[in-house]
Amino acid sequence: MDSVTTALTTSTYVDPSAGRSTVGAAVRRYLDGFTGKPKTVSSYESVARSRIMPRWADVPLDAVIPSDISAWLADMQRGPEAVSAARARHAGLLLRQALDRAVDDRLIPLNPAARVKLPRAGKKRTGPRLGVDELHKVADQMPTATDRALFLTLATAGLRWGEAVALRVGAVEFDRQRITVSRTYVDIGGRITEDVPKSHAARWVPLAPALADELRPLLDGKPDDADVFTAPGGGVLRSGNWTTRALRPALRAAGCDDAMRVHDLRGTFASIAVQAGANIKALQRALGHESATLTLDTYADLYEDDLTGLGERINSAAYSLRTGGQEKDENPRPESL
8 A cells, every 4th residue: 555655646557458559559659759851761661560479569568578579589499480689680670769758658557568678680791892993894884874863873972872863953063063962752662752762851961073974964954953864765763773783784794793782882972082082071971871870880991991001000100300310309308407
């Protein structure tokens, strides 16, 4: 009685009957209140439908225990229908978030998933990158001038696929040598929708003079609100179709790794930018990353050459005052008395 009275007084009381509500209902409530980009919402719905609901839909909230959650995460990664550690982690995070909301709603006093160890997401894939010579060889093998210009836009401006195919004529500013990125196309279940870029912020990227020469013929005579790149039959270009029709054949013809994906061209851009002297903040802004930390996590290997020569630069800076093996001392220490 004292415990219940205290809980009521401090507004922490949880009605024991509330825990009879199911996990499935809690997940549904969480998703109904979730706001985010359409692709993120679609991803959450997919994980809930395929991974969470089959196991937890009818389980009462007060019957969930940490060991059952751990077993569920392990089972997902076993057998012929096993999923990746990243997919299992995604499901675990979504369940944890839904149960956190159930705690906030006073359906359960504690989150049983709070201290469950989730699978590691695994090391991010590092795709192949093109050197400068390879870049031009592949460009020369592109089947059309439009494909060539799109390839060079991806590889020398660093745009994501959706940002490139959503690029409008008015966003290419030849006089200011820049491209403004303010929209993207997103494929959600086969349906193309317009959205804002990741991090919800417009940005601009430098327009190299050579890329400007490739784009000018494509933009000539088009209105500012027209898309720069379109499918051969009209409409929005799709990544899979373009990869099969243009990118992979060009890579093979140029003697390059045809396992390269469209998104790997961002790595090519990052590599060229670093070689050109771009610092980490400039690279972050050009790539549209939310933070420089993300940029470093993704492309830290590009700065290995900087580390290799660091010793020589430290030597030059720290010992620049030494002459003839003797150190110049502008403030000599007074002799001892």
